[in-house]
Amino acid sequence: xxxxxxxxxxxxxxxxxxxxxxxxxxxxxxxxxxxxxxxxxxxxxxxxxxxxxxxxxxxxxxxxxxxxxxxxxxxxxxxxxxxxxxxxxxxxxxxxxxxxxxxxxxxxxxxxxxx
Amino acid sequence: xxxxxxxxxxxxxxxxxxxxxxxxxxxxxxxxxxxxxxxxxxxxxxxxxxxxxxxxxxxxxxxxxxxxxxxxxxxxxxxxxxxxxxxxxxxxxxxxxxxxxxxxxxxxxxxxxxx
Numbered sequence: 394x395x396x397x398x399x400x401x402x403x404x405x406x407x408x409x410x411x412x413x414x415x416x417x418x419x420x421x422x423x424x425x426x427x428x429x430x431x432x433x434x435x436x437x438x439x440x441x442x443x444x445x446x447x448x449x450x451x452x453x454x455x456x457x458x459x460x461x462x463x464x465x466x467x468x469x470x471x472x473x474x475x476x477x478x479x480x481x482x483x484x485x486x487x488x489x490x491x492x493x494x495x496x497x498x499x500x501x502x503x504x505x506x507x508x
Numbered sequence: 509x510x511x512x513x514x515x516x517x518x519x520x521x522x523x524x525x526x527x528x529x530x531x532x533x534x535x536x537x538x539x540x541x542x543x544x545x546x547x548x549x550x551x552x553x554x555x556x557x558x559x560x561x562x563x564x565x566x567x568x569x570x571x572x573x574x575x576x577x578x579x580x581x582x583x584x585x586x587x588x589x590x591x592x593x594x595x596x597x598x599x600x601x602x603x604x605x606x607x608x609x610x611x612x613x614x615x616x617x618x619x620x621x622x623x
Contacts, residue, residue, distance in 0.1 A: 402548065429612075436512070436598055436614030437551075483550060495566070496612070500550040 395420045397486050399499035407507045408476055414469040414502045416484030426467040427485040427496070428458055437483060443467065454478065479506045510535045514599050514615035521589055522623050529584045529618050531599030539602045539610060540582040541566070542574065544595040545617075551598070557582055558604075589622040596620075 400415040418424065425444050429437040441452025448460040458469045467484060484499040512533045521527055533540065541556040543566075553566030557576040571593055573585040582601075586593060597618045602610035 399550075434617075436616045437600075437612070438614065439611045442611070495553065495556070498551040500548060 395424075395486055395488050395497045397484055397497050397499040399482075399484055399502045401502050402500065403503045403505060405505040405507055406474055409473050411472050412470065412474050412478075412504065414482050414484075414504065416467045416469065416499055418465050418467070418484075418486045418497075420465075420488060422488055425487040426458075426460060427487070428452065428456070428467070428469050429483045429485060431481045431483065431501075433480070440469070440482070474504070474506055476506050476508065478504055480504055510613065512599055512601055512613050512615040514597075514618045516618060517616065518619050520621045520623065523590055524588050527586050527589060527620075529586075529597060529599075529620070531582045531584065531615060532580050533582075533599075533601040533613070534580065535601060535603075535613065536579065537601035537613070538579070538604045540576065541600045541612070542572070542582070542584045543598045543600065544568065545598060546595050554584065554597075586620075589620075591622045594620060594622045 396419040398417045406412045427442045428440040430440045431437045441450050443450045443460045451457045456471050460467050481501045481503045483501045485496040487496050515530045538559045542554040543551040545551050552568045554572050555566055555574040557563045560579050563574050563576050576582055599615040600612040602612045
C-alpha cells in the first residue's frame, strides 16, 4: 500500500532564507502528487500539484516542488521565506491504480520562521 | 463565494451525548470527505462519499456515521462520543477525483472536545 513520509516534523528557518520540505512516497506506480498548506486556525488549501509533464511544478506564494520518480520524492522549496509562510505543510499522493481515488497523506511539517 | 462550511466550529460535549457536525458545499462537487487531524498523525480519513447515497469507510470509521442524502450536505454523526474522539475535524469536497484533478476544498475545521 502507498505511504507518504515527511521526514521532518518541524523545520525552523530564518526569514529570507531558503527552505526545503521533504516528502517521499513508497510506491513506484504512477501517482499524482500534491502539497497542501494549513495556516494557523484555518483549513487546508492546495499549494501545488503534479499530474504529468514537467517535473518542476510552481505553486502559489513562490513555492515550487520537483517530482523525482527514481527517488520517489516530491520536495517543496522556496528560495526566500517570509514570516507569513508560517504554517503546516502536508504532502499527499494519489495512485493511478487506486480504484477509490483516495489521497494518502503525510504527517505534516511545521514551518517555523525565525525573525 | 465557493466554500465548504462546517458547523459548529467549536464544541465541548460529554461522553455519550449524540452530536452531529454539519458540512455543506456550494460548488456542486460530487466527492465529499471527513478527516480528523491529530498532532503527529496528520490527516486521517473517516468516511467519504463519491456521490449522493454513495458512502464508504475511510481509515478510521469506528464510532462515526455519515449520510449523503443531498449533493451539497455530508453530516458527520457521533452516536455516542468518547474522549478518544476529541480532535479537529475537517470536511472537504472536490469534483470527481477519478481524473486526478480533483483539488480538495476544505472547511475551516470543527474542534471537538469530549469530556
